[in-house]
Amino acid sequence: MSDKDNLVRFGISMPQSLIEQFDRLISLQGYDNRSEAIRDLARKALLTSSSMQPTEMVAGTIVMVYDHDSRDLPITLMDLQHDYHHAIISTMHIHLNHQQCLEILVVRGEVQKLRELQQRIQVLKGVAYAELSVTHVDEHSQSHGHSHHHGHHHSHVKAETD
Structure with missing residues (x-):
């Protein structure tokens, strides 16, 4: 993320069991918080060749x-x-x-x-x-x-x- 990007807060709703699984996964991967893990997921989704021009x-x-x-x-x-x-x-x-x-x-x-x-x-x-x-x-x-x-x-x- 560059210095010129402003952080925008938003809420996400998901089932309790899904967030528990997600928290276990990101903990194993070494993330300190959900935000960085979700940012990485978004970056990865944007790099799928099928979503590109x-x-x-x-x-x-x-x-x-x-x-x-x-x-x-x-x-x-x-x-x-x-x-x-x-x-x-x-x-x-x-x-x-x-x-x-x-x-x-x-x-x-x-x-x-x-x-x-x-x-x-x-x-x-x-x-x-x-x-x-x-x-x-x-x-x-x-x-x-x-x-x-x-x-x-x-x-x-x-x-x-x-």
Whole structure:
């Protein structure tokens, strides 16, 4: 929250059992009070890609889990990533076990293009999971009508899970 924002007080009504569960959760997460926890929930809700304008410039991640042994899937994923090379800043590939891989794409661009990439990954046979998470809205780029492109970096890290 910036210094120029004024705090506005408002009341919330919810069932007793829900507030008790919420209080336990925020206590476990280390919050001192409900207000900061609710502010974080509001910020998170505002960063859901489905609530954004299609042309908003954002940064975030696409996390996927897939079957490495699935026929031609690794090559198809690589080709797809090359098709979207302008939006992918970095990748991390982790071997979870003999068959499954976890791959994280750090992405930046228009939210509609990033959603399109995530959906094209999700529907591939052998992909168990693919999710776009938006972590930053680039208001500077949007307001000036252009985006800043940074270097493209791939890093491959092997994690032993046994």
